[in-house]
Amino acid sequence: MTAPVKSGRTFFLRPQDMIGIVILAILLLVVLPLTLDNFRLQFVGKYLTYAFVALGLVLCWGYAGILSLGQGVFFGLGGYCMAMFLKLEASSVENTKIQTTPGIPDFMDWNQITALPWFWEPFRSFGFTTIAVVLVPAFFALLVGYALFKRRVGGVYFAIITQALAAIMTILIIGQQGYTGGINGITDLRTLHGWDIRTDSAKTVLYFVCVALLIGCILLAYYVKSSKLGRILVAMRDKEDRVRFSGYDVSSFKIFVFCLAASLSAIGGAMFTLQVGFMSPSFVGIVPSIEMVIYTAVGGRLSILGAIYGTLLVNWAKTSFSESFPELWLFGLGGMFIAVVLIFPNGIAGLYQVYVAPHLGPLFGGAKRKVTPPAATPPAAGSAAPAAAE
Amino acid sequence: MFSDYSLAELGSIFVMQGFAGLILFSVFVLMALGLAIIFGQMGVINMAHGEFMILGAYVTYFTSQFFLNHLPALFTAYFFVAMILAFIASGALGMFIEWAMIRRLYKRPLDTLLATWGLSLILQQLYRSVFGPREVGVELPQWMMGSLPLTDTIEVQINGLFVMGLTIAITVVVAVLMYKSSWGKQVRAVVQNRVMAGAVGINTEKVDRYTFGLGCGIAGVAGSAFTMIGSTGPTSGQLYIVDTFLVVVFGGAQSLLGTIASAFTISQAQSTMEFFLSGSMAKVLTLLGVVIILMLRPQGLFVIKVRR
Numbered sequence: 001m002t003a004p005v006k007s008g009r010t011f012f013l014r015p016q017d018m019i020g021i022v023i024l025a026i027l028l029l030v031v032l033p034l035t036l037d038n039f040r041l042q043f044v045g046k047y048l049t050y051a052f053v054a055l056g057l058v059l060c061w062g063y064a065g066i067l068s069l070g071q072g073v074f075f076g077l078g079g080y081c082m083a084m085f086l087k088l089e090a091s092s093v094e095n096t097k098i099q100t101t102p103g104i105p106d107f108m109d110w111n112q113i114t115a116l117p118w119f120w121e122p123f124r125s126f127g128f129t130t131i132a133v134v135l136v137p138a139f140f141a142l143l144v145g146y147a148l149f150k151r152r153v154g155g156v157y158f159a160i161i162t163q164a165l166a167a168i169m170t171i172l173i174i175g176q177q178g179y180t181g182g183i184n185g186i187t188d189l190r191t192l193h194g195w196d197i198r199t200d201s202a203k204t205v206l207y208f209v210c211v212a213l214l215i216g217c218i219l220l221a222y223y224v225k226s227s228k229l230g231r232i233l234v235a236m237r238d239k240e241d242r243v244r245f246s247g248y249d250v251s252s253f254k255i256f257v258f259c260l261a262a263s264l265s266a267i268g269g270a271m272f273t274l275q276v277g278f279m280s281p282s283f284v285g286i287v288p289s290i291e292m293v294i295y296t297a298v299g300g301r302l303s304i305l306g307a308i309y310g311t312l313l314v315n316w317a318k319t320s321f322s323e324s325f326p327e328l329w330l331f332g333l334g335g336m337f338i339a340v341v342l343i344f345p346n347g348i349a350g351l352y353q354v355y356v357a358p359h360l361g362p363l364f365g366g367a368k369r370k371v372t373p374p375a376a377t378p379p380a381a382g383s384a385a386p387a388a389a390e
Numbered sequence: 391m392f393s394d395y396s397l398a399e400l401g402s403i404f405v406m407q408g409f410a411g412l413i414l415f416s417v418f419v420l421m422a423l424g425l426a427i428i429f430g431q432m433g434v435i436n437m438a439h440g441e442f443m444i445l446g447a448y449v450t451y452f453t454s455q456f457f458l459n460h461l462p463a464l465f466t467a468y469f470f471v472a473m474i475l476a477f478i479a480s481g482a483l484g485m486f487i488e489w490a491m492i493r494r495l496y497k498r499p500l501d502t503l504l505a506t507w508g509l510s511l512i513l514q515q516l517y518r519s520v521f522g523p524r525e526v527g528v529e530l531p532q533w534m535m536g537s538l539p540l541t542d543t544i545e546v547q548i549n550g551l552f553v554m555g556l557t558i559a560i561t562v563v564v565a566v567l568m569y570k571s572s573w574g575k576q577v578r579a580v581v582q583n584r585v586m587a588g589a590v591g592i593n594t595e596k597v598d599r600y601t602f603g604l605g606c607g608i609a610g611v612a613g614s615a616f617t618m619i620g621s622t623g624p625t626s627g628q629l630y631i632v633d634t635f636l637v638v639v640f641g642g643a644q645s646l647l648g649t650i651a652s653a654f655t656i657s658q659a660q661s662t663m664e665f666f667l668s669g670s671m672a673k674v675l676t677l678l679g680v681v682i683i684l685m686l687r688p689q690g691l692f693v694i695k696v697r698r
Contacts, residue, residue: 067503163635168681330514338505
């Protein structure tokens with residue numbers, strides 16, 4: 001990665017990043033709400049919650065080279081924390097007086113559990129829940145990251161182990177019906193502090209909250225990227241040993257970025273629960289986790305904004321395909337996986353960099369900036385012709 | 391959890407569950423063998439491995455249908471024909487995929503993972519469109535049905551025994567192929583040092599292609615064996631893929647012995663626990679145990695010491 005020119009930065013943002021963020025904000029806050037009806041806008045809101053995951057993956061996979069196939073676990077943890085808070089509020093004693101044990105969530109009652117388990121107890125408080133949404137997944141990621149990165153497990157092994165974790169998590173949630181709601185998940189969520197989240201107006205408000213949070217997270221991602229930490233991450237991805245020999249504790253940086261990605265995913269999960277009104281294991285397992293990777297890959301694994309557009313695009317394609325040709329969707333998704341690896345490894349952002357950005361340069365502030373395609377190549381695209389190298 | 395059973399009953403339970411575990415072990419070994427060859431020897435993550443297996447299973451199903459309708463006299467022996475056809479079909483598809491996709495990605499293992507996942511989605515949908523979404527099961531020939539009583543409380547199924555025998559036979563063949571034949575020597579040479587292997591005149595590209603084909607072919611045979619004990623649907627392959635990867639990684643990716651040992655450990659642990667706990671908790675505990683051991687010993691159970 002060539003270091004971007006320092007001059008012309010506002011805080012930590014390059015002019016073109018600033019423009020990009022503003023365009024995204026206008027698109028999400030003004031254009032889409034004005035052009036789409038409520039039903040479609042709620043879809044976009046749902047997609048945007050995945051964008052948090054994609055954002056985490058840009059940092060974790062694109063910049064630091066750690067491919068996690070278990071981001072769904074963190075998405076789910078965040079989502080379940082929020083869902084449990086809402087569920088506890090929905091199952092007040094007067095709402096659940098037909099149950100054998102009033103005052104506990106209905107699925108617990110169906111599974112002959114008579115008291116709220118201790119680990120769900122703190123989720124009665126909204127403050128605790130908000131903190132838990134961010135910290136529980138981060139703590140979990142810390143455990144996994146600490147165990148693996150300290151022992152220099154990386155690359156495909158890390159990917160496989162995180163995938164196994166996603167499998168474990170799903171089986172556990174489905175198996176422990178009494179504590180988690182099983183395969184149906186936690187459903188029938190109604191109010192947040194008495195505010196009905198099921199109405200259209202509430203969903204619109206939540207959409208804007210989600211966009212605001214997303215933009216906050218994007219800024220955070222840019223901050224990380226532009227900081228010294230971001231440079232170390234990239235250096236680590238490209239030549240891990242050199243960074244280690246320079247005296248950096250490589251594993252700590254990896255753990256940090258993995259935890260950060262986990263927290264971001266969890267925020268997405270919590271927003272998902274709020275907007276969609278339920279959480280189930282079908283967003284936790286292997287298949288959704290790897291699908292979240294494709295959002296990032298399509299958008300461009302090195303581009304923070306690209307990941308957002310990638311998420312929107314893939315999900316939009318998924319919805320419209322599933323509506324009209326359900327049997328074609330898997331072909332499309334599978335083809336996307338292959339194409340994004342073989343043909344355009346930098347996704348949409350890469351195409352933009354190569355074909356659009358050079359023409360736009362003179363229009364915006366960074367006129368002198370030369371677009372150098374190598375600056376945006378993924379870790380190993382330097383070996384574009386591996387067969388020839390042999 | 392043991393107090394409810396008498397000692398003799400416990401003994402029988404362990405033997406029966408052990409046998410169930412052995413069948414699971416056979417499936418794991420058959421799947422993991424192909425995967426261990428591809429992942430261990432070539433460093434390629436083939437997420438579509440389960441789909442290659444299912445292809446073998448479908449080939450077996452159609453062969454059995456063909457024999458049932460056209461050659462009922464030979465029906466007792468259809469399985470052996472089906473196995474060979476399954477090997478050829480999956481192996482050929484594997485070689486094609488290697489040529490079309492994998493060979494461009496040897497330097498990017500994480501990308502292979504994504505690309506082969508895409509492939510697995512496409513194959514799944516293809517099976518669903520072509521063969522239908524319903525699960526299909528083969529009809530077993532007469533001699534494979536029933537079970538052998540060992541004692542009053544213990545009996546073993548013949549098809550299970552057959553699958554186990556098959557597993558042993560295939561493992562022996564693979565071991566001989568990898569460690570005794572000149573082709574196996576070439577494969578191991580390429581694994582240990584690709585550049586030097588090329589320099590002494592081994593066609594590394596060809597070795598790669600045949601290795602990948604062999605791994606996929608074995609997956610096809612695994613699918614063939616799989617039809618003996620379960621039914622086949624478009625997504626059956628995906629159920630096993632994570633387990634199998636764990637088996638391979640847990641065993642130490644480059645060691646065939648390690649793969650077998652870890653398949654044995656995992657399958658036995660799982661099936662023994664399944665009797666006492668619910669199936670899902672048994673699975674969770676097994677997987678969790680494997681993950682924790684992998685955290686403590688990332689290189690797996692068995693390691694080949696090679697200077698790199």
